[in-house]
Amino acid sequence: MKHYHYIFTGTGLAALMTVYEMIRSGKFEDKTILLLDENPKQTNDRTWCFWDENKNFDTIVSKKWDTAYFKNENFERAMMLNPYQYKMVKGLDFYRLVFDLIAKQKNIHFVNQKVIDFQELDNLCVVKTETESYSCNQIFNSVFNPQKVKNQTKYPLIQQHFVGWFIKSKEVIFNPECATFMDFSVTQKGNTRFMYVLPTSETEALLEYTLFSKELLPKEEYETEIKNYLQKLGVTNYELMEKEQGSIPMSCYPFWNQNTKNILNIGSAGGWTKASTGYTFASTIKKSKALVQFLITETDLRKFHKTTKFWFYDLLLLDILNKKNELGSRIFSAMFQKGNPTVIFKFLDEETSFWEDLHVIWKCPKGLFIKAFLQRILRFRF
Template identity: 35%
Template sequence: MSVAAKSDVSDLPREFDYLIVGGGAAGLSLAYHISREPRLASKRVLLLEPEAKNQNDRTWSFWADAPGVFDGIVAKEWQQIAFRSPTFERVIPLTRHRYKMIRGLDFYQFVQRALAGNPQFACVATTVTAISNTADGAVAYTPQGEFRAQYVFDSRPPELARLQQPERYRYLLQHFVGWEIETGQDAFNPETAEFMDFRGEQQQQARFMYVLPFDKRRALVEYTLFSAEVLPKAQYEAELGRYLHQLLNGQAYRITAEEVGAIPMTDHPLPAADGAHIINLGTRAGRAKPSTGYAFKRIQQHSARLTAALAATGHPPQNLTGDRWQFRLFDTLLLDIMQRQGEQTREIFTDLFRRNPVERIFDFLDERTSWIGNFQIMNSVRPWPFLRSIGHVLRGRPGRR
């Protein structure tokens, strides 16, 4: 078998050990983790993906305090971050962690090269119209016919528009427009990532700027919002223009690339599986953290968890994600505040960064803190917004402005 995408599948088997539906971050991550596991070397894997994945369509950023399998393609890492709001600013050196960025095209090409020489993998360029469980596996239906496997791993985006229950759950988006820019003179500190700059108008929402400097003259600058609806594109561009005019003191710049996105942020239950033989991946499995939108590292942890269990037992783990209930509650409370009074998000994050070491904040957002760490985090922020949201959770309905 070859991992090169095929549209003519007449010579391809119809039964595999694993089917991976979707060749984005989640699907390719699982495929790569499987390829590195010697105990799974005999497993036949088919990747079903309609797009070529040959464009730099996104970037992923994350913090990490341990080596990762994709460190070799990290485009840039930062040893300090900056947090800024009208009442508090701090540049924070990172001790245990580093903040890292990977470009989408680098990731796609890296995994595709790794799989290309592995005979256990094949790829078909096709859409998947449906997946169903069978008595001893699952079947994926495509325009090229049916493909069967013991397990199907489904990374298609969840159909939240169809599934929404706004009387019970909270539905927001983390949406953004980002420009990669280049200046004619030195303008950036390449050692510091501007993690959150909340100094702009909030307009009853959570809005901040995010700046990743690659060197003294090149940076990614994003305008990011947490709200229920995206804006007309011209509004993002106007805010980016105003911010850059002030940041660069009127210095000219050139836009070299653009990034546009909208990540669902919701406490709507996103199941880790659909039946015994269909395992969900990526945003379909809730791997984008509901309160922040960060997903890449959570996807890697999920892929490693699934791969380890498949290698050890032949089956996915009983607890597919390892998620802990208390962190789902914390996410719900913050989502409730964002939906009800999004502008309060700025003060909450200001409290967090003013009153906690950054390593504790990162551990909390990674869902690694103990009950003591959780208490320290919650005790550091103003209580009233969270108490109101606890009341909404207990009553079983989201807060409203």
């Protein structure tokens, strides 16, 4: 049984970002690292977007926007994002960047095998695939097990689920300098539903019909809503270039309680997804950098996680959406209608001071959050 210092079970965004940061640090050249995944990561299976005021991954950013658009049935607002930019990264471009770097490292290996089990024994960890077993000092697991969240009721689970179409229109219809961050003018049907539009030219865009809700829809319903939205925009003649779909868990479940001294859950499996929005890329950049710095000086993986005030803010929003899912439009609209966009995005990026937090929070419906706060405190006590 071959032995490694570190094994990554699954090579999603969190695993690849962490390995990328390990290589860049230059501190792990004496450590053997194995990545295991049944998916070879050779297709463009997803698109990540994030707001950023630095130059993170600019070499593979396929499009940037300085302005974002918010809309509901009553108002619309174009927001300058300065000092931020909204950026789009295609999955395949990210995979190629990281795997090209991995290929140059003698101590890092990728094996295209499906992980079926892993465990921590007395003085080592063992990972089993369908064909082999490997041992290691420590495991970084990004294989998400939804049953852990579904089998409890203390922390709600909401899904950010969507179907996206990349289309090329015959009509000149889009503004390539402005991304539609949320358009709640679509019929809500008792849920939190919005359209998300990322134009890359006057005739090309990614349109995603997105929900924050408990249950997924039949695929045909997402696509019907995209067709209706295109018709509303005046797009009647277009070519469907590519499709994508996904479902991202949004939960404040304490995944880190499953960590052990030598097994750390990362990515969605470790609660790295921003629970109130479903955004993963920016939070994963931060978490992976922090993890690499942690590993340079620490060995007990149970010490890595730190709970912040933003975890509690997110929990209150999910409590509200779990009970009254139709209120999402009202909450986000209140935040964006008169709020300072720079402070809002800073808040969503978990970079605000407490006083800046209040500037955002007080824009939201106060009664909803006060009630959620009191109910949550009672749940914690009893």
